[in-house]
Amino acid sequence: MASSAADAPQPHEATSSADADVERVQALMTAAGIRVVVCDIDSTLWDGNAHLMQGTITRQSDLMIKDSRGRELVMFAETVRVLRVCQSVGFRLGVSSHCTKRNVGQRVMDTFGLTPFFEAKLVNIDYREPKTTHISRIMKEAKVKSHEVLFFDDIQQNVNGAVKKLGIHGCHVPEGISMDKLLEALRNAGKRRQQSDSFKSFFTKAPDPNAGEEAQQLKRRKVGGDKAAGASESPVVVDGEGDESDKGKGG
Numbered sequence: 047m048a049s050s051a052a053d054a055p056q057p058h059e060a061t062s063s064a065d066a067d068v069e070r071v072q073a074l075m076t077a078a079g080i081r082v083v084v085c086d087i088d089s090t091l092w093d094g095n096a097h098l099m100q101g102t103i104t105r106q107s108d109l110m111i112k113d114s115r116g117r118e119l120v121m122f123a124e125t126v127r128v129l130r131v132c133q134s135v136g137f138r139l140g141v142s143s144h145c146t147k148r149n150v151g152q153r154v155m156d157t158f159g160l161t162p163f164f165e166a167k168l169v170n171i172d173y174r175e176p177k178t179t180h181i182s183r184i185m186k187e188a189k190v191k192s193h194e195v196l197f198f199d200d201i202q203q204n205v206n207g208a209v210k211k212l213g214i215h216g217c218h219v220p221e222g223i224s225m226d227k228l229l230e231a232l233r234n235a236g237k238r239r240q241q242s243d244s245f246k247s248f249f250t251k252a253p254d255p256n257a258g259e260e261a262q263q264l265k266r267r268k269v270g271g272d273k274a275a276g277a278s279e280s281p282v283v284v285d286g287e288g289d290e291s292d293k294g295k296g297g
Contacts, residue, residue: 067131070229075135077236080215081194082168083132084140084181087151089200090223092121096154097147103157111157121158122222129163132228138188140168142180142197148172177204178211185212193239196231198223 088095101114109121132139141164145151148171155161167187170180177199185195192213199205205216215238217231 064127064131064134067127067225068134071131071135071232074229074232074236075137077239078196078215078232079194079239080196080232080235081138081190082140082184082188082196083137084142084168084184084195084197085223086177086199086201086204087141087143087155087171088145090198090219091125091160092119092154092158093222094119096145096151099150099154103153105157105159111154119154121160122224124224125158125160125222128223128225128228129160131225133163138168139164140184140188141170142177142184142199143171144173144177145171146173176207178208181208181212181214185214193242196235198227198231 085091088097096119099111099113099117099119103111103113106112106118109123110118111121112118129139141155143151151171152161152169155164165188168184170183172180177197181195181197185192193215195212195214197205197208197214197216198219199208199216200218200220200222202218202220205218208214209216215231215235217227217234219227
């Protein structure tokens with residue numbers, strides 16, 4: 047049976063869903079402390095490798111592009127949704143990619159309409175450099191610390207290497223980026239930050255609110271003890287043995 051117009055998603059429904067996404071991310075972002083989100087592109091934003099595309103690349107649908115030889119590249123269903131909500135809540139977006147053809151990688155981003163989501167100065171597409179170098183450059187450019195960076199990649203080794211060497215937060219996305227993965231990553235970042243704060247506070251002695259009063263009591267006891275000691279050490283005058291001023295005086 048053909049779908050009626052009433053069955054199609056209405057504009058206000060899409061808006062409500064987007065608002066809900068923003069609210070969920072905002073609820074987690076403060077605890078997570080994330081300011082910059084860095085994404086791989088191949089097999090993270092779309093399914094496949096951009097460098098295989100040749101000739102003219104054209105948009106076939108919202109999720110598909112095709113080159114002049116008929117090769118297709120499909121974007122993951124929630125890529126735009128994730129990037130849009132990240133942009134809406136104020137995350138700065140960067141790219142770390144080992145695509146062997148930078149110009150083709152950039153053209154694919156352009157054709158999918160993804161380029162506007164990312165800051166040009168935070169985009170690193172270079173297979174000759176380690177991803178840790180990319181991310182270090184992004185951190186320096188964005189003026190953020192390691193615990194303020196979240197990195198998505200489809201290769202576990204890339205995630206582990208960046209987390210271990212740089213101390214950033216990472217999320218493995220073997221099936222591409224999604225809202226569930228974004229929320230999971232933010233929750234994990236928040237937990238990791240909380241554990242780090244707890245560890246630091248364990249080795250930081252909290253100020254004792256009674257320390258001031260105890261110090262005053264000790265001071266008073268010391269002063270009292272000194273006075274008592276001074277009294278016990280006062281010279282005792284024995285008959286006929288006064289000080290020099292008493293000598294020669296009559297009885």
